[in-house]
Amino acid sequence: MNLKIWTKPMNTMSQAHGAKWAIGDQLKPVIGAVLALALAGCSTLGASGPRGGDIRDANAQSYLGQGIEIVELNSSALSRLDQYGRTSQFAEIFTEPAPSIELVGYGDVLDIAIWEAPPAVLFGSTGANASLAAGPELASQVGIPQQMVSDAGTVSVPFVGAINVVGRKVSDIEREIVRRLRGRAHDPQAIVRLVQNQNRTVTILGEVTQSTRMPLTARGERLLDAVATAGGTSNPVDRSIIQITRGQQVASMPLERVVADPSQNVPLFPNDVVTVLHQPFSFVALGAVRTSAEVPFDGAGVTLAEALGRVGGLNDGRADVKGVFIFRLQDKAALGDSLDPNVRVTADGRVPVIYRLDLSDPASLFAMQDFAIQDEDVIYVSTAPGADLQRFVATISSAAFSIIGITNALSTTNNN
Incomplete structure (x- = not known):
C-alpha cells in the first residue's frame, strides 16, 4: 500500500515536469522567431528621420537633379551669410540718386501765366491813363488755359507757338517763354506751374487698404510714404513683406525691418x-526635439537658438548633439567663394544646402545666436546611435519577458 501510495505522486510530478519541458520545446520555435525578428529589426526599429551619418554623406546625393551642399555652421559661414544679408537690403540695392522730380513728362498738365509791364500792348490794352502808370502793380496779366503735354512733348503759348517741354524743368520753360516774347511784349514775365504730375507716379498695390497711384513731388517721397498713402497694410506689420519693383530689379524685405531701420526707407x-x-513666416522642427511642429515667427526674424527654444530644445534621451541640421534652398550668392563655381542650381537660382551644427562644441552656442532662421527652413536633430541601441535592448527585453510570462502562465495552468 505504501508503495502504491507513493507511486502516484511520483508519476504526477514526472508528468508535470514532462509537460513543462514539452511546453518549453513547443515554445522554442516561437522564441527563436521572436529573437530573429528582433535582430532583423535592429536596423529597422523606426526613426524620426535620417541618421546623422547619412546626412553628412548627403553631398553624394541630389535634390531636383542638383547636388546637395553640406556647410559647417562656423564663423566663416556665418560671416558669408551676414554679408549676403546686408547686400540684399533695400539700402544696399537701391543706391542710385533719385532723379529730378521737376522734369516735365508726357501727359503732365501745366498752368502758364504771363505778365507784361505797362503800358501793356501785346496781352493788355492802353488807355487814357496808361501813360501815368509807373509801377508794376498795374502790369497786365493773362492766364493761359491749362494744357496737357502732347504726345509730341509740347505745349502751345500765344505769340510764342509750340514749346518742347518734355524732360525740362519748369524754370527752363519760363525762361524759354520770356526769351521768345522779348521784342513783342513789354518786359514780359512768365510763371509755369506743374498742376498734374502724370509721368512721375508710384503704383502701390497688394495687401493695402486701397491700391493707388501716388504722384512724386520735390519733397522726395519714400517707401513708407507710399504705404501710408495707400491707407496702411491690411495685415499686421510683422506678417507683411514689402517689395519694390524698379525696372528689372525686384527686391523684398519684411516690413517690420523697414519700419525699425530708417536706412531701409529708401x-x-x-x-x-x-x-x-502677406507673409506668414514659419519653420519646421523635426527629429529628436521635444516638440515636432511648424512654428510661426514674425518679420523681425528668429535665431536658431530661439527656434530650438520654441520647440522645447533637444530631447535629452534621444538627440545627437553633433547632429543638428538646417535644410534650406539657399541663394547661390549667399555661399560665396566656398561654393564650386560650376555647381548646378535649381530653376530659381538656388542651391540645396544642409547647414550642420555640432553642439558638443561650446562655441556652437554662440553660432546658434548668430544664425538667422529663414522662412520654410527645416530644423532636424538626428537620433543618437546609443538611443537606437537602447530601443533595441528594450525591445529584446520586452519580448523575453513576454515569453517568460507566457511560459509561467502555461505551466501554472498545467499544474492545476
Whole structure:
C-alpha cells in the first residue's frame, strides 16, 4: 500500500515536469522567431528621420537633379551669410540718386501765366491813363488755359507757338517763354506751374487698404510714404513683406525691418511698383526635439537658438548633439567663394544646402545666436546611435519577458 501510495505522486510530478519541458520545446520555435525578428529589426526599429551619418554623406546625393551642399555652421559661414544679408537690403540695392522730380513728362498738365509791364500792348490794352502808370502793380496779366503735354512733348503759348517741354524743368520753360516774347511784349514775365504730375507716379498695390497711384513731388517721397498713402497694410506689420519693383530689379524685405531701420526707407523713383504681401513666416522642427511642429515667427526674424527654444530644445534621451541640421534652398550668392563655381542650381537660382551644427562644441552656442532662421527652413536633430541601441535592448527585453510570462502562465495552468 505504501508503495502504491507513493507511486502516484511520483508519476504526477514526472508528468508535470514532462509537460513543462514539452511546453518549453513547443515554445522554442516561437522564441527563436521572436529573437530573429528582433535582430532583423535592429536596423529597422523606426526613426524620426535620417541618421546623422547619412546626412553628412548627403553631398553624394541630389535634390531636383542638383547636388546637395553640406556647410559647417562656423564663423566663416556665418560671416558669408551676414554679408549676403546686408547686400540684399533695400539700402544696399537701391543706391542710385533719385532723379529730378521737376522734369516735365508726357501727359503732365501745366498752368502758364504771363505778365507784361505797362503800358501793356501785346496781352493788355492802353488807355487814357496808361501813360501815368509807373509801377508794376498795374502790369497786365493773362492766364493761359491749362494744357496737357502732347504726345509730341509740347505745349502751345500765344505769340510764342509750340514749346518742347518734355524732360525740362519748369524754370527752363519760363525762361524759354520770356526769351521768345522779348521784342513783342513789354518786359514780359512768365510763371509755369506743374498742376498734374502724370509721368512721375508710384503704383502701390497688394495687401493695402486701397491700391493707388501716388504722384512724386520735390519733397522726395519714400517707401513708407507710399504705404501710408495707400491707407496702411491690411495685415499686421510683422506678417507683411514689402517689395519694390524698379525696372528689372525686384527686391523684398519684411516690413517690420523697414519700419525699425530708417536706412531701409529708401526714396522712390518714378514708375516704381510697391507691393505689400502677406507673409506668414514659419519653420519646421523635426527629429529628436521635444516638440515636432511648424512654428510661426514674425518679420523681425528668429535665431536658431530661439527656434530650438520654441520647440522645447533637444530631447535629452534621444538627440545627437553633433547632429543638428538646417535644410534650406539657399541663394547661390549667399555661399560665396566656398561654393564650386560650376555647381548646378535649381530653376530659381538656388542651391540645396544642409547647414550642420555640432553642439558638443561650446562655441556652437554662440553660432546658434548668430544664425538667422529663414522662412520654410527645416530644423532636424538626428537620433543618437546609443538611443537606437537602447530601443533595441528594450525591445529584446520586452519580448523575453513576454515569453517568460507566457511560459509561467502555461505551466501554472498545467499544474492545476
